Amino acid sequence: MATSRRVSRVSELIKREVSQMLLSGIKDDRVGTGMVSVTDVDVSGDLQHAKVFVSIYGSDEAREETMAGLKSATGYVRSELGQRVRLRRTPEVIFVEDRSIERGTRVLSLINQLSQDRKPDDAAAEIDQDADDWEQDLVGAEDEDED
Structure with missing residues (x-):
């Protein structure tokens, strides 16, 4: 071998x-x-x-x-x-x-299509929601540490 x-x-x-x-x-x-x-x-x-x-x-x-x-x-x-x-x-x-190159090109075009279909306001709202969730988790963790 x-x-x-x-x-x-x-x-x-x-x-x-x-x-x-x-x-x-x-x-x-x-x-x-x-x-x-x-x-x-x-x-x-x-x-x-x-x-x-x-x-x-x-x-x-x-x-x-x-x-x-x-x-x-x-x-x-x-x-x-x-x-x-x-x-x-x-x-x-x-x-x-x-056919991997062909599949890769198709995936990239689908990603580009999805990103164009998605509205910028939706993305900003999702980011804001994620930030709020993270902040609440952080505050909740601090309250548990004080107990």
């Missing part, structure tokens, strides 16, 4: 090499239909398996085509990794679509 430091170094190396392959190495036209970027690589502790998380920008059809192209290019990616990265065994490569 490899150390966690070695696993993270191999993970970063695979991430860099696969990113370069996406730019110039993979000739499949389906991979070019959507903008693809490698967001993360998760390498198993024994360095036998590597999950490559990719973020694909585009329509749902473009995402599906791009994922199909990446899955068909898995053998090429693994053989290229074997030549570029000197390991005893080249890890099995699995491409996984990462």
Whole structure:
């Protein structure tokens, strides 16, 4: 079993090499239909398996085509990794679509929408109420200390 430091170094190396392959190495036209970027690589502790998380920008059809192209290019990616990265065994490569950026953008837009929908007077009233509650709690605690 490899150390966690070695696993993270191999993970970063695979991430860099696969990113370069996406730019110039993979000739499949389906991979070019959507903008693809490698967001993360998760390498198993024994360095036998590597999950490559990719973020694909585009329509749902473009995402599906791009994922199909990446899955068909898995053998090429693994053989290229074997030549570029000197390991005893080249890890099995699995491409996984990462939608975390999309979810994060959606959450931020919902937060912005909520903050715009909320009236400034409501927020000020809530702050005043919280301050009053805190002050009452503080005064109540002082009265208990005097007893």
